[in-house]
Amino acid sequence: MKKTRVKILGIEEDSVLKERKIYVPKDKELKTKITQLHHDVSVAECNGRWKITDLVMRNYWWLGVNKEVRKYVDNCDLYQRMKNRMKMPAGKLMANKVPKKLWTHLMVDFIIKLPLVAEKDTILIVYDRLFKVTHFVTTIEGTAN
Numbered sequence: 824m825k826k827t828r829v830k831i832l833g834i835e836e837d838s839v840l841k842e843r844k845i846y847v848p849k850d851k852e853l854k855t856k857i858t859q860l861h862h863d864v865s866v867a868e869c870n871g872r873w874k875i876t877d878l879v880m881r882n883y884w885w886l887g888v889n890k891e892v893r894k895y896v897d898n899c900d901l902y903q904r905m906k907n908r909m910k911m912p913a914g915k916l917m918a919n920k921v922p923k924k925l926w927t928h929l930m931v932d933f934i935i936k937l938p939l940v941a942e943k944d945t946i947l948i949v950y951d952r953l954f955k956v957t958h959f960v961t962t963i964e965g966t967a968n
C-alpha cells in the first residue's frame with residue numbers, strides 16, 4: 824500500500840495535525856507571528872536559532888520552519904549583539920611600555936559645557952604619562968575647528 828502525505832495529517836477540533844503538531848499552512852504572516860511569539864518568551868536574552876526552532880516545533884510544523892526561524896533571528900538586534908560573546912577572548916592584557924622621554928606619551932581630554940567664565944567654557948587637560956604632570960588649559964568649545 825502506497826503511503827500518502829494525507830495519511831500523516833490528521834484533524835483534531837479545528838486544527839490540522841502532523842505527527843501531533845499543528846500544521847501551519849502557507850501563510851507567511853502566520854508563520855512570522857508564531858516565530859515572534861516563541862522568540863519573545865524571554866525578554867532579557869535572545870535564545871538563538873536552535874532553541875527557538877525547538878520551541879516552535881514542540882507544537883507547530885510547516886515546511887521550512889528552520890529557514891523561517893533563522894531568518895527571524897538573523898534580524899534580531901539582541902542576538903546580533905549577544906553572539907559576539909561566543910568568540911574566543913582577545914588574549915592576555917599587556918601593560919603599556921614605560922615612556923623614556925618627556926611629552927612623548929600624552930593623554931588628552933576635555934571638560935566641556937562649563938559655565939562661561941572670562942569668556943571660557945572648556946578646559947583642555949593634557950597629562951604626561953612619564954612625569955605624571957597635568958596641564959589645564961582654559962579655552963572655548965569649538966576652537967579646534
Ligand SMILES: [Zn+2]
Nearest residue numbers: 869899901902
Ligand atoms: Zn532574538
